[in-house]
Amino acid sequence: MMGIFDKFKKKKEVKRPNLIVFEKGNVDNDYANFELKIKPRISIDEDFPQEAYQLLAGRRKEMLGQIEEIIFRNYLDETSEDLSSEVGCFPDIRYFTGNYYVVYESYGFTYRDKNYRPYHIKNGQYRNVSYKGNERQESYLPLDSDEITKYYNIFIQVGLTGMESGQEEDYMSLDLVTEIASLEDEFEFEVLSHGVM
Incomplete structure (x- = not known):
């Protein structure tokens, strides 16, 4: 009752x-x-x-x-453990x-290549840009590469x-x-x- x-x-x-x-x-x-x-x-x-x-x-x-x-x-x-409860x-x-x-x-x-690294098309090739520390690194693959998945x-x-x-x-x-x-x-x-x- x-x-x-x-x-x-x-x-x-x-x-x-x-x-x-x-x-x-x-x-x-x-x-x-x-x-x-x-x-x-x-x-x-x-x-x-x-x-x-x-x-x-x-x-x-x-x-x-x-x-x-x-x-x-x-x-x-509100039951999520991902939310911060701090005020402000x-x-x-x-x-x-x-x-x-x-x-x-x-x-x-x-x-993306087989390691899932992202590429974009630049100057008729696939290009990946990455950084090792402050050093910029670029790698290229031809457009007919079988390494790439669209x-x-x-x-x-x-x-x-x-x-x-x-x-x-x-x-x-x-x-x-x-x-x-x-x-x-x-x-x-x-x-x-x-x-x-």
């Missing part, structure tokens, strides 16, 4: 990510923000096939579903509204809103990236960085 006070106890509401979709067009393809309330900026590399972009655009719900799990796990789940730290879970929107999307290619590279930046000043506004940006060898592969987004907006 329910105690007399049990019905007055309010269970704390868990914040889940909620996608805000802005309807206003982005005529100049600017970076979106909460104040502008425009559709995301989209960048597609010139050698990226339109059919590939259309197919990936058709999987956008799947991409955003995975991104929402990352947002929840890393920034909204950034990001502070108390300020998040749970709302997010897409700021920027980029579609291109990454080329990956579809998808970068998505989202903005998370917060109530730091008492009204909803931009609070944090979150950069995520995934690479897939084929257009049917599963997405595995990784967090590149987060920062103040």
Whole structure:
């Protein structure tokens, strides 16, 4: 039997990510923000096939579903051991509204060798740039090299809103990236960085 006070106890509401979709067009393809309330900026590399972009655009719900799990796990789940509990730290879970929107999307290619080192095309060759200490090192492979695998590279930046000043506004940006060898592969987004907006 329910105690007399049990019905007055309010269970704390868990914040889940909620996608805000802005309807206003982005005529100049600017970076979106909460104040502008425009559709995301989209960048597609010139050698990226339109059919590939259309197919990936058709999987956008799947991409955003995975991104929402990352947002929840890393920034909204109060039981997460990854969150800092120090006052004055950034990001502070108390300020998040749970709302997010897409700021920027980029579609291109990454080329990787058998050791998963990244290459890009420069002067008709694959080029890798790395550093050993302060020393810059470059290595090249021919475009017909069987050492290289071509990956579809998808970068998505989202903005998370917060109530730091008492009204909803931009609070944090979150950069995520995934690479897939084929257009049917599963997405595995990784967090590149987060920062103040």
